[in-house]
Amino acid sequence: MAEVVGGFLMPHLPAIPSAGFGADPAQVATVYKAFEQISERIGELEADTVIIIGDDHYENFGPHCIPSCLIVTGDVDLSAHAQTLGMEGGPIANNEPLARHILETGYAEGIDWAFAKSLGVDHSVGVPYHMSVKKHAGVRVIPIFLNCVVAPLIGNRRAHEVGQSMLRAVRSWPENERVVVFGTGGISHWVGGPGMGHVNVEFDHRILDMIEKGDVEGLIELPDDTVLAEAGNGALELKNWICALGMLPNAKAETMAYEPIPEWVTGCGFTQLDVAA
Amino acid sequence: MMSISAMEKALWQIYQNPADTERFGADAQAYVKDFNLDELECSMLVSFDSMAMISHGANPLLVMMAFQTAMGMERFPEYFATVNGMAGDAPAA
Numbered sequence: 001m002a003e004v005v006g007g008f009l010m011p012h013l014p015a016i017p018s019a020g021f022g023a024d025p026a027q028v029a030t031v032y033k034a035f036e037q038i039s040e041r042i043g044e045l046e047a048d049t050v051i052i053i054g055d056d057h058y059e060n061f062g063p064h065c066i067p068s069c070l071i072v073t074g075d076v077d078l079s080a081h082a083q084t085l086g087m088e089g090g091p092i093a094n095n096e097p098l099a100r101h102i103l104e105t106g107y108a109e110g111i112d113w114a115f116a117k118s119l120g121v122d123h124s125v126g127v128p129y130h131m132s133v134k135k136h137a138g139v140r141v142i143p144i145f146l147n148c149v150v151a152p153l154i155g156n157r158r159a160h161e162v163g164q165s166m167l168r169a170v171r172s173w174p175e176n177e178r179v180v181v182f183g184t185g186g187i188s189h190w191v192g193g194p195g196m197g198h199v200n201v202e203f204d205h206r207i208l209d210m211i212e213k214g215d216v217e218g219l220i221e222l223p224d225d226t227v228l229a230e231a232g233n234g235a236l237e238l239k240n241w242i243c244a245l246g247m248l249p250n251a252k253a254e255t256m257a258y259e260p261i262p263e264w265v266t267g268c269g270f271t272q273l274d275v276a277a
Numbered sequence: 278m279m280s281i282s283a284m285e286k287a288l289w290q291i292y293q294n295p296a297d298t299e300r301f302g303a304d305a306q307a308y309v310k311d312f313n314l315d316e317l318e319c320s321m322l323v324s325f326d327s328m329a330m331i332s333h334g335a336n337p338l339l340v341m342m343a344f345q346t347a348m349g350m351e352r353f354p355e356y357f358a359t360v361n362g363m364a365g366d367a368p369a370a
Binding site for chain 2: 057058059062063064149150151191192193194195196197233
């Protein structure tokens with residue numbers, strides 16, 4: 001019987017693999033240590049599969065087709081752009097049977113999944129994979145993409161429902177799988193427009209505190225306009241976190257690290273989500 | 278007539294299709310004629326007026342990525358300064 005054994009919330013910045021752009025080495029070290037801790041926990045949890053929830057940055061999904069939520073059910077590789085960021089391309093093992101089961105479970109429950117039989121994933125999945133999963137031979141990855149980038153976006157409530165549906169799918173999968181969930185992105189950052197480079201430390205701590213207190217409903221109720229005004233368009237990636245939290249009800253959340261890194265234009269927050277024994 | 282969708286299509290193709298990046302770089306005036314854009318929008322794209330396009334409603338992330346692709350990362354400090362109305366260094370995006 002499959003089960004979700006743990007989860008993590010983390011940034012997915014394209015600058016992370018190269019540690020470039022003049023970021024303070026002490027801050028970079030904190031970020032790298034957090035990813036290393038996540039990697040170690042994946043080993044301790046004896047994970048078989050990691051579900052990585054990210055958002056395509058107007059890269060694979062252009063004006064011709066913008067899915068609200070998409071699951072990759074087949075071949076996974078890094079996108080051409082992701083391979084320019086200090087990450088090596090090549091096949092990434094997908095848990096195809098479980099991905100297909102998540103898709104079909106969602107269909108039966110009214111989740112309007114799009115799916116990809118083959119995808120070169122962008123940095124939102126590629127960076128967390130590269131930093132924390134890649135070294136674990138045999139651990140497979142299921143990439144999930146929510147539309148947090150091109151308006152109209154997926155709603156917070158729907159993102160949470162997608163996570164809840166994925167949890168039910170995992171729990172109904174008859175194989176023995178130990179699944180870890182990554183919610184990636186955020187926290188505050190303004191990408192490409194006015195305000196770029198600013199980090200709202202107060203907002204970021206407020207979000208991390210809400211997660212530690214288990215206030216998922218409060219996160220869901222945060223209007224997009226409020227997030228946009230206080231924390232920038234990049235903070236809308238909190239939808240990925242909300243989706244992950246949907247897979248981890250009643251998890252004990254603990255902030256692992258937080259660094260506001262202006263050179264990376266982002267407040268980088270990490271949370272560990274422990275499943276009650 | 279304004280068309281944000283057509284503008285984003287033109288920007289996305291600059292970002293994602295090397296042949297279109299090259300075409301835009303070689304002759305931006307000719308490139309924009311392939312899209313359903315009005316005169317003002319054509320002008321914004323040809324001059325790559327980032328703030329004008331963002332103010333017009335184009336997705337800021339897409340404008341930035343198209344700029345990086347068309348102009349090169351070495352000119353990113355210029356983009357950063359423009360959108361912030363100031364001189365600045367080039368952080369990651």
